Amino acid sequence: MMQLTPMMKQYMDIKKNYQDCILFFRLGDFYEMFFDDALIASKAMEVTLTGKSCGLEERAPMCGVPYHAADTYIAKLINKGYKVAICEQIEDPSTSKGIVKREVVRVITPGTVVSQTxxxxxxxxxxxxxxxxxxxxxxxxxxxxxxxxxxxxxxxxxxxxxxxxxxxxxxxxxxxxxxxxxxxxxxxxxxxxxxxxxxxxxxxxxxxxxxxxxxxxxxxxxxxxxxxxxxxxxxxxxxxxxxxxxxxxxxxxxxxxxxxxxxxxxxHMSLDKSTIRNLELTESMFDKKVQGSLLGVLDRTQTAMGSRKMKQWIREPLNHLPEINERLNSVELLVENILLRNNIKENLKKVYDLERLSGRIACGNTNAKDLIALRNSIFVLPDLKSELSACGDPLLEELEKNMDSLTEIYELIDKAIVDDPPYTLKDGGLIRSGYSNELDQLKESILDGQNWIASLEVTEKERTGIKSLKVGFNKVFGYFIEVTKSYFDMVPDNYIRKQTLANCERYITPELKEVESIVLNAETKINQMEYELFIEIRNYIKDYIQKIQRTSLAISILDVLTSFAEVSSKLGYVKPQVNNDDIIIIEKGRHPVIENTIRHGIFVSNNTYIDRENNSMLLITGPNMSGKSTYMRQTALIVLMAQIGCFVPADSAVIGIVDRIYTRIGASDNLSQGQSTFFVEMSELAYILNTASDKSLIILDEIGRGTSTYDGLSIAWAVVEYLCSSKGRIRTMFATHYHELTALEGHIKGVKNLNVDVQEKDGNIIFLHKIIEGSASRSYGIHVAKLAGVPQQLLHAAENKLNELEDSGASINLKKYTKTLEEEDAELKEETEQISFFDFAPNPVLEKLKSLDLMNITPSKAFEILEELKKAAEDQTGLKQGL
Ligand SMILES: Nc1ncnc2c1ncn2[C@@H]1O[C@H](COP(=O)(O)OP(=O)(O)O)[C@@H](O)[C@H]1O
Ligand SMILES: [Mg+2]
Missing domain, CATH: 3.30.420.110 (MutS, connector domain)
Structure with missing residues (x-):
């Protein structure tokens, strides 16, 4: 019976324990993969699939990659969702008997990658x-x-x-x-x-x-x-x-x-996933790039750690006033003190990714180039520290205290490692002379031999008279003397022929071989010693990892604050006044991203005033493309920017801290996600209504669109009422195409009508992007259709139909169904109950939605509920008659 070769047996034994990984099996200078692993990996890494005889009748499928390029191949596998187990030879093949011992030394998974590539x-x-x-x-x-x-x-x-x-x-x-x-x-x-x-x-x-x-x-x-x-x-x-x-x-x-x-x-301010996406905090909705996001505007960090920290801060705005003010004050100092800011920036430019470097040092993954980068980064620390110490700002001074000047490490690396070392650690060339006596002596001891070989060409040319004589070196033969054909007859007796090439012959001499063996042996020793010295140094630095980490954390924060200051100063942002009240007042606010990307014209700034009394529900109407969404998002972004400690794009801003920002972008504006069904919209709405607190800020953009007009309007109306209920009016901005809702101003406390100003000229409209008080007189849908190029004939027909509808009184007037605030007050005095939308027109769809516990529903159950809801919505004749 055929049997696996011993090596294959070893492979199988190891593979058994790593079934869920691709096993990289070290064989000399290669990592090889066999059987199924080879089939998968060859495809994923785009390398040739071959075979290897394994003792069985059929050859084992096999593929392999050179060990020095392994990182790139491992990266491909990890990116495609595989785990990789690295199996190394753990004893020296030249000294081991039988099969070399092998062991898995590491498993690399997507979350445990440390390699830079x-x-x-x-x-x-x-x-x-x-x-x-x-x-x-x-x-x-x-x-x-x-x-x-x-x-x-x-x-x-x-x-x-x-x-x-x-x-x-x-x-x-x-x-x-x-x-x-x-x-x-x-x-x-x-x-x-x-x-x-x-x-x-x-x-x-x-x-x-x-x-x-x-x-x-x-x-x-x-x-x-x-x-x-x-x-x-x-x-x-x-x-x-x-x-x-x-x-x-x-x-x-x-x-x-x-x-x-x-x-x-x-x-931290809590941000749900749709808010992170809708506000385009770290990537744009359209193409998922940093450019076009808030991060894209704010990130002018100089270091990789700073850039990562910036991202974290944007996703985690603060909730506590003291911390927010601490950051804002530092930013203020850095805005005002340009010299300080520039010096910090210049120093930060020279700082390498210390955080990742400390990670690699801890994992024993650093090479000598890393240490030189570490030395160069440390070099700027004394300067940075002296810039910050006594700068007068508590946070910056604390950061300074957390930076260690790491002098011992600087001196060690500077003394020990050459300026431009190779990537490899085992081939020498790492250690400076003067660092180790023993190493220097060893190097000196072979100088004679090296010099002798170096001068051999000249002396032998002279001695033999062979003009073309050359001394060379290759891995197989070591040093040799090369003589071209025409001089063959002049070759002296003591030359021993080793190799014949087309045009020349290669020789050695006993003396050359003797010197060579001394030199090569010593070189192996030197390389080994350099390697050992390097590992010693690296281990020494390991003891400093916590200091390096603390330092790099301080640097990353300094980097973000400096970046905030840089952007604030360049783009004309102001320091917001943040407090624990409930009022948000923004004077001449701008959208931080759009103001930079706008192609023609300039960005029109707008004021915002929201409180929890008479201006808690800003109902914004206005034609499509007039700037409603932009206005609401800009408000949310300004609040968020203030709470991460950055200045804001406005002339002035007072921000009453917000514990959460919610955004719900209605179906029509959210097509990019490809799943904008009414159900999704309603479940997000349910989530907001169920979780918002009186400190929250809610942005509702065109909700209720995905259903019939009556349904949609009813839901929108109910939402306004719910969020304005006196027990906890929640600050809300609500852009809606339901003009009918504007009738609620004066009827429900908190509702305030805003609209976007447009100019009508010869039947055309011009968008002014200016938010003004009051409700829009018309929706201008037909004008927008015209702008979009809809045929003239159709536009006329639409206009006629609109006039007919308006004349016939088919439009809905909510005023009929609500009382004014004065009437209500009077009634309250008579101790009567407040009339609620739900009291006279209970909407089973809404009731059902509100009661849903979305996290505990299976997809099939969800579909079932959706069907029920649809039926209920269709059956709502009662409600339609009511309206
Ligand atoms: N304040 C503004 N200043 C200048 N241009 C603006 C302003 N607000 C919006 N715009 C422009 O109008 C476009 C449409 O704005 P958007 O807010 O999406 O409108 P709406 O939500 O009312 O349909 C934006 O992409 C932008 O180019
Ligand atoms: Mg919009």
Whole structure:
């Protein structure tokens, strides 16, 4: 019977434990893949599929990549969603007997990448871990390329929604979770909403004692109390699983994951995923690029760490006044002090990605070039520190204190490593002379021999008279003497022929070989010694990782603040006045992105006033394309910018802190997402109504469009009433094409009509983009149709029809159904009940929608409900008659 070769047996034994990975099996200078792995990998990496005899009748499918180019190939596999297990030879093949020992030294997964070729420098590479049980959810996530690690826990109401929102903010590349996540269709939701590699881990990862143990060990503490998570069972479970998973894949200590950040999701303004998208915070809706987003405008950071920090800040605006003011004050100083700002910028330009570098040092992945980059970055620190110390701003001075000048490391690298070292570590050329006596002596000892070989060509030419004689070197023969054909008869007796080429012959001499062996042996020794010295240096630096991390964190924050100041100063932003009141007053506000991208004309600034009394519900009407959406988004963006600590595009701004911004962009404006059904719209609305607090800001853009006019109007009306109910009027901006709603001003407290001014001239309209008080007189739909090029004949017909409709009184007048505020007040005095929309026209569709618990519905159930709703909507003749 045929048997596997011993090497193939070894392969099979190892592969058995890594079924879910592509196994990179090291063979000399190559990594090879066999069988199914080869079939998959050859395709994914675009390399040739061949075969290898493996002892069986048929050759094993095989493909391979050279080890020095492995990173690029691994990146391809990771990007296509595979995991890669790296199996190395762990003993020296030249000294081992029989088959070389091999072991998997690392498993690379999308969330555990550290190699530079696989990372985007402006983006964190997060691995997130979720632990879910009936009491709530624990989240832990880390970026092992930077050393960042954080955890939180969600308990109480609406865990699942908050979990989804939190993950939207983190945007992990890989997510691990316990089995509970597979229930209730949550996994499908997670998969749909996150572009991440997903794995459900076995229950052994979720043992309470083990979790506590690994957490204590990792952060080197005696009790969870020290970490501030002793009461956070769910967070500990998520964190424990995260760490265990890391140990199993990385197979080494990750000492740089040392500062655990424990956060509370209420510390930050919460932004759900549609808001992050609708406001185009970090990428544009249209082409998903940074350009065209708020980030695109604000990011003028100089370092990669700063750029990543900027993204984090934009996704996590602050809720606490002191912290907001702290940032705003620093930005103010940097706006005013141009010299300081420029000096900081110049220094930051020279700073390398210290955060990722410390990650690589911790993982033992640094080369000598990295250390030179580290040295060059450290070089600017004293300067940066002296700029900031005593600059008079508390936050900047604190950042300065957190920067370590890292002098010891600078001196060490400067003394030890040559300025332009090679990428490889084992071929010498790394260590400066003067650093190690032993190394210098060794190098000196072969100088004689090297000089002798170097001068051999000249001396032998002279001695033999062969003019074309050359001394060369190749890997197979070592040093040789080359003589061309025409001089063959002059070759001396002591030359020993080694190789015949077309035009020449190559010789050696016993003496040459003797010197060569001394030189080559010594060179091997030198290279080995240089390598060892390098590793020693790298290990020494490992002890400084926490200092480097603290320094790089301070630098990243400084970078963001400086970038805010730079943009604010260049684009004419002002410092907002932020407070804990409920009023938002913006004078001459602009949309930060559109004002930069507008092609012709200039951006028209607009004022905003919202409070929780008489101006809580701004109803904005006006023709299409007049600027309603822009106005609302600009308000939301200005609030958000103030709360991340940036100046704002306005002449002045007073911002009463907002705990959440919600946006709902109606079906017609949201076609790009391709799923703008009425159901989606209504479920988002339900979500807003159910979760908004009296500190929230709600942007509703054309909701209710996806259904019949009566339905849509009824829903819009009910929404206005709901959000203006006296128990908690919530600040809302509502752009609507239902002109009928404007009748509610004066009837419902809080409602304020605004419209966008247009000029009519000879039957044409000119958009002025100016927001004015009052309701739009007409909707100008026909004018817009004209602008869009709809045929003249059709426009006439439409105009006639419109006139007929208006004359016949077919339009709806809500005033009939509501009382004025004065009437209401009078009635209240008589202790009568306030009339509500729901009292006289109960809408079963709405009632049903409000009662839905969306997170606990399966897709098939959702469809069933949708059918019911549709039927109910069709049956609503009662309501139509009522109107
Ligand atoms: N304040 C403004 N100043 C200048 N141009 C504006 C302004 N507001 C909007 N626009 C322009 O008008 C276009 C349509 O604006 P948008 O807000 O989408 O209109 P609406 O929501 O009313 O249909 C924008 O893309 C922009 O080019
Ligand atoms: Mg719009």
């Amino acid at each position: 696989m990372l985007n420098e402006n983006e964190n590479n997060y691995l997130a871990s979720i632990f879910l049980d009936e009491t709530g959810a624990g989240i832990a996530y880390c970026d092992i390329s930077t050393g960042e690690i954080s955890t939180t826990e969600l308990r109480g109401q609406r865990n699942i929604e908050r979990l989804l929102n939190e993950l939207e903010k983190i945007r992990a590349k890989e997510i691990i979770a316990n089995e509970a996540v597979a229930l209730d269709g949550l996994l499908d939701d997670l998969k749909e909403n996150n572009n991440a590699y997903f794995s459900l881990l076995e229950s052994r990862y979720y043992n309470k004692n083990t979790s506590v143990e690994v957490v204590l060990r990792q952060f080197n503490v005696k009790s969870l109390k020290g970490l501030g998570i002793e009461e956070m069972h769910l967070a500990v479970m998520a964190l424990g699983a995260l760490l265990s998973y890391l140990f199993e894949t990385q197979k080494q200590n990750l000492s740089h994951l040392s500062f655990l950040k424990v956060y509370d999701t209420h510390e």
